Amino acid sequence: MTLGKEIDGKAFAAKVQDKVAEGVAAFTASQGRKPGLAVVLVGEDPASAVYVRSKHKMTLKLGMESFEFKRPANISQEELMELVEELNGDPRVDGILVQLPLPKHLDEQAVVELINPDKDVDGLTPISTGRLALGLPGLVPCTPLGSLMLLQDELGDLSGKNAVVVGRSILVGKPMAQLLLNANCTVTIAHSRTQDLAGVIHQADIVVAAIGRPEMIKGAWIKPGATVIDVGINRVPAEEEGKTRIVGDVDTASAISHVAAITPVPGGVGPMTIAVLMRNTLFAAHLRAGLPAPLGL
Numbered sequence: 001m002t003l004g005k006e007i008d009g010k011a012f013a014a015k016v017q018d019k020v021a022e023g024v025a026a027f028t029a030s031q032g033r034k035p036g037l038a039v040v041l042v043g044e045d046p047a048s049a050v051y052v053r054s055k056h057k058m059t060l061k062l063g064m065e066s067f068e069f070k071r072p073a074n075i076s077q078e079e080l081m082e083l084v085e086e087l088n089g090d091p092r093v094d095g096i097l098v099q100l101p102l103p104k105h106l107d108e109q110a111v112v113e114l115i116n117p118d119k120d121v122d123g124l125t126p127i128s129t130g131r132l133a134l135g136l137p138g139l140v141p142c143t144p145l146g147s148l149m150l151l152q153d154e155l156g157d158l159s160g161k162n163a164v165v166v167g168r169s170i171l172v173g174k175p176m177a178q179l180l181l182n183a184n185c186t187v188t189i190a191h192s193r194t195q196d197l198a199g200v201i202h203q204a205d206i207v208v209a210a211i212g213r214p215e216m217i218k219g220a221w222i223k224p225g226a227t228v229i230d231v232g233i234n235r236v237p238a239e240e241e242g243k244t245r246i247v248g249d250v251d252t253a254s255a256i257s258h259v260a261a262i263t264p265v266p267g268g269v270g271p272m273t274i275a276v277l278m279r280n281t282l283f284a285a286h287l288r289a290g291l292p293a294p295l296g297l
């Protein structure tokens with residue numbers, strides 16, 4: 001039995017970060033200021049707090065300015081919108097990211113829509129989404145772009161490949177499908193109502209799993225030799241009493257003998273999410289300064 005390769009997302013993310021750091025140094029030298037990223041965290045969700053801390057540390061490590069805005073879970077819609085308006089107008093801020101999910105009483109879409117599209121480093125505003133749908137250059141959501149980079153590094157040209165994206169979220173599934181379509185794949189979006197999910201997945205040369213259900217996709221569903229990107233980050237009970245561990249949406253133990261390559265969880269797509277956020281911040285800084293997009297990123 002041959003086993004597929006595990007794609008090292010951490011190592012690839014480190015390469016992206018090195019290139020961003022070079023670009024940041026060049027930008028800072030030419031503009032006399034550092035690119036700046038503002039991250040807004042609402043509430044006390046422990047996972048969100050960890051991700052925001054990682055973003056802060058990475059922003060500083062790569063030579064950029066980091067502005068963190070922590071607000072209580074009971075913040076009103078108006079107060080949050082005011083904060084976004086302030087950041088839209090702040091000349092030190094090139095990129096704005098509102099950490100998701102927001103507490104239930106807040107209208108996530110309204111908050112995202114208020115972000116200046118030139119500062120939309122999450123690629124979630126209607127302008128960014130529209131540009132992606134039209135195949136125009138723009139800011140693209142971090143996890144899907146990171147996943148595409150891993151696929152292109154692994155497979156080269158993706159033209160003509162059958163790709164199945166499992167999941168249709170605004171953050172991952174929909175932009176991922178659009179990116180694969182722009183890369184000339186034949187794309188199917190599968191979701192919770194898809195009939196014969198196993199059969200649909202079995203047609204795919206590329207599977208992107210983004211449904212948020214722990215280890216749901218089994219090895220037998222995967223076409224032998226397919227490349228699998230596992231976007232899931234699901235916390236499940238560990239063997240040790242009271243502890244948890246993270247698993248993806250794919251049952252890696254059964255999939256590894258079917259795939260040509262697969263991203264592990266952790267250490268696959270996750271690190272790429274933060275690396276691409278850094279890239280997008282550098283891109284946004286170039287855009288605002290009227291400079292062409294940095295090369296090689």
Ligand SMILES: Nc1nc2c(c(=O)[nH]1)N[C@@H](CN(C=O)c1ccc(C(=O)N[C@@H](CCC(=O)O)C(=O)O)cc1)CN2
Pocket residue numbers: 050051097098099100101122142143171233246265266267268269270271272273274
């Ligand atoms: N506004 C946004 N909110 C959220 C996004 C996003 O892109 N924009 N994505 C996720 C969370 N996220 C970044 O925000 C993120 C998730 C996971 C990782 C990561 O590196 N994961 C590690 C495992 C980490 C762990 O042990 O918990 C891995 O997979 O190796 C980074 C960023 C939802 N919200």
